Amino acid sequence: MASNAVMEETLQVLKDHKLRVTPQRHIILAYLVSHHNHPTVETIRDGVGKELPNVGASTVYNTLNTFVDHHLVVELQNGDGSTHYDYFGTPHYHAICTNCGRIVDVTYPGFSDTEKSLEKKTAELSGYMISGNHMEVYGLCPECQIKLGIKNNE
Amino acid sequence: MASNAVMEETLQVLKDHKLRVTPQRHIILAYLVSHHNHPTVETIRDGVGKELPNVGASTVYNTLNTFVDHHLVVELQNGDGSTHYDYFGTPHYHAICTNCGRIVDVTYPGFSDTEKSLEKKTAELSGYMISGNHMEVYGLCPECQIKLGIKNNE
DNA sequence: TTAGTAAGTGAGAACCATTCCAATGTAACT
DNA sequence: AGTTACATTGGAATGGTTCTCACTTACTAA
Numbered sequence: 001m002a003s004n005a006v007m008e009e010t011l012q013v014l015k016d017h018k019l020r021v022t023p024q025r026h027i028i029l030a031y032l033v034s035h036h037n038h039p040t041v042e043t044i045r046d047g048v049g050k051e052l053p054n055v056g057a058s059t060v061y062n063t064l065n066t067f068v069d070h071h072l073v074v075e076l077q078n079g080d081g082s083t084h085y086d087y088f089g090t091p092h093y094h095a096i097c098t099n100c101g102r103i104v105d106v107t108y109p110g111f112s113d114t115e116k117s118l119e120k121k122t123a124e125l126s127g128y129m130i131s132g133n134h135m136e137v138y139g140l141c142p143e144c145q146i147k148l149g150i151k152n153n154e
Numbered sequence: 155m156a157s158n159a160v161m162e163e164t165l166q167v168l169k170d171h172k173l174r175v176t177p178q179r180h181i182i183l184a185y186l187v188s189h190h191n192h193p194t195v196e197t198i199r200d201g202v203g204k205e206l207p208n209v210g211a212s213t214v215y216n217t218l219n220t221f222v223d224h225h226l227v228v229e230l231q232n233g234d235g236s237t238h239y240d241y242f243g244t245p246h247y248h249a250i251c252t253n254c255g256r257i258v259d260v261t262y263p264g265f266s267d268t269e270k271s272l273e274k275k276t277a278e279l280s281g282y283m284i285s286g287n288h289m290e291v292y293g294l295c296p297e298c299q300i301k302l303g304i305k306n307n308e
Numbered sequence: 309t310t311a312g313t314a315a316g317t318g319a320g321a322a323c324c325a326t327t328c329c330a331a332t333g334t335a336a337c338t
Numbered sequence: 339a340g341t342t343a344c345a346t347t348g349g350a351a352t353g354g355t356t357c358t359c360a361c362t363t364a365c366t367a368a
Contacts, residue, residue: 081325131294132293136289
């Protein structure tokens, strides 16, 4: 269950984006803010099961699509067939394991400059009016490196 | 129909990757090499209809998944529900229109440095053994800017 | 050159994540 | 409180992708 602080914050976020505040939206957003496990729709339904026992799958999909449209949340694919979601409070990108699908958040000082410079270059070269980006890096997570008996040759 | 030069090149690419050379693989790869329209499976089946009139959908999917595994091809989502494919002969990334789904290839001198630096940072921070990345930039393509009557405020 | 064999192909069925639909419920504004 | 536009539900429909399996074929080793 999300803390009161999170509930207050998410309430404000919904209002700031002029989104109608329903219990479903509020609770789902709070779940995303307080969990960084890159959940699927199924994971989210399980996670909010206590507060929203009868939430419809369509509602969760609708809600997430709304959040994505408002850039509150980003969609991620890790190859397991379903979409994963991530609250995007602070700029970061994702490292995705090509073996087990594990997704981890990554950021570093200066990342936001890299991003901005990529967007600027893209605008110049393509004529697009840029609204956002996605960066992902693929590889084997530390656990899978061990599991597969791969030794890092450095 | 792909040129002889393309057919020779793709034959070599398949052999280099130790992939069994079937007509289906050869023709589909040649199609991807000579078309930069980021096709879907459906588009590809139409495109190779003359050479492979009875190619099965499964075959096209299998072939593309094999190419993806071998990093010959990358997968792209533009929000229309189906996967788009792109031959990845030279390093580049994609700008995707959030309105019409149009995908364009983008690159610039120094892009490969940006990529390498992102991968290096990621390896350090996450412990992943990096094998690749995806970068995408979103925005409105020039046509949609006009269509939607948006003026660039610069 | 010719088996032998591991791998690829094709048609259709199956799968399943996501969207659609129509009825019901409810948040927000007057 | 009344109104209205929007959100929620659950079930059905959709459709992209994978699975199955019988058949065919590309490679390899003699």
